[in-house]
Amino acid sequence: MKIVHIVPYKLDAYSGVYSAISGLAGALARAGHDVEAWNLSPWPDGRPELVAEFDRSGVVRRELPESSRPWSLTSAARRMIDHELAADIVHLHSVFSPQNNLLARRTELPLVLSPHGVLLPGSMGKSTLRKQAYRRLVEIPALRRIAAVCALSEAEAAGVRDFGYSGRIKVVPNGVPEPEAGVDSGALRRGLEIATEARIGLYVGRIQIDHKRLNVIARAVSATPGWQLVVVGSDYRGDGARLEALVGALPGADRIHLVGPRQGMELAEAYAGADVFLLLSHSEGMSMALLEALSYGLPAVVSPEVEETLSVAGRGGGWTADGDSLADLLSGLATLPEEAWGERRVAAQSIVSDFTWEAVAAEYLSLYESVAV
Structure with a gap:
């Protein structure tokens, strides 16, 4: 089967959507399918390991000539x-993307869409009036061309x-890559000169203060x-x-380390x-960083909204907390x-034991086959 993502x-080069596309496309290519990834912008220079992963997996990368305007395509x-x-399936990723919609209008090929958490109620609460107008005028007409939607939860x-799609929906989670081998578990502590008796909370993701509740985490x-906090991630709109x-x-600012983006062995x-991993977002599709953290056996403290998407506390892999309870929870965990x-x-680790990209790709493939011409 030929599939174009x-x-x-x-x-954003560090978006979990990039990692999800790479993982899925790579697993499909390794299974023997003809897979291409078409980028509506230049491939990112800042994540060479991500680009290399596409190439190693046998995914053909292509790049459309970039428009200077997000609502148009170049000639x-x-x-x-x-x-x-040309493909059996064209898989679109994300919504509220004018260029996705323009591409969809120009082809009669079967289309599958992954919103990647954008249509969760918590996410839709942002810029509601603007998004609602765009939904009526652009997104709902475009959805009529979509053969199936892949939801993460x-x-x-x-x-x-609720957004207005009445077609086929299949729930398929994100996959997670195998943890790196031979990881030095003491490297983080040594590099930041954190005392052995201190507990370390870790956040990995883009620096988006309000949506990710990073202000709440830092204050707690x-x-x-x-406790010390390590924040790994790239800037988002000046945050x-x-x-x-x-x-x-803040008092105790020397216990909070903003280290920028990390990848490869440094991230491992x-x-x-x-x-403990800390993710208190207002909404999440299915955080790639959370899945990766769990795969390393790192328990997580998550918000009730994240818990609704992926049962972490409910399956014994962590705890839930909100802005009012996080500090008390951390205080109790210090003596656990x-x-x-x-x-x-x-x-x-057991939560994500079945979330291999090979298993996830097989679920996507069954959907592709059911809607392909």
Whole structure:
């Protein structure tokens, strides 16, 4: 089967959507399928390991001539779509992407869509009036061309229905790559000169203060002696500078480390060296960083909204907390017996034991085959 994945216009290089497309496309290619990834923007220079993963897996990367305007395609891109786009399935990623919609209008090939959490109720609460107008005028007409939607969870499937899609929906989770071998679990602590007796909370993701509740996390760690916070991620719309200023004004600011983006072995060392993963987002499709953390046996503290998408606390792999309870929870975890930590680590890994990209790709393939011409 020939499958073409469409990478959204100007997708953030460190977005989990990039990792999800890479994992899925790579697994399909390794299974013997003809897989291409067409990028509506240049491939990112900042993540060479991600680009190399596409190539190693046998995925053919292509790049459409980029438009300077997000709501239009260049004439060269239109010609490329009209004359070179040939596949059994075209898989679009994300919504509220004008160029996705323009591409969809130019082809009669079967289309599958992955919203990647954008249509969750918590996400739709942002810029509601603008998004609702865009939905009526652009997205709902475009959805009529979609043969099937892949939701990451039942919560997202409900959001897709509420958005106005009446076609086929299949729930398929994200996959998670195998953990790196030979990871030095002490490297993170040594590199940041964190005392052996201190507990480490880890956040990995883009620096988006309000949506990810990074202000809540920073204040909770600041108020909890014995804990240190490591924030791994890239700036999002200037929030990196805002977070630096916020942290600098907190007592115990020296216990909060903003280390920027990490990848490869450095990221693996962060997962292996932390005590708990912190993800208190207002909404999440299915966080790739959370799945990766769990695969390293890292228990997680998640918001009720994240817990609804992926049962972490409910399956023993962590705890739930909100802004009011996080500091108290961290204080209690500081004295948690090592035996209890060990039980949580085992449970964390078991949550994602079935989330291999090969298993996930097989689920997608069954959907592709059912809607292909």
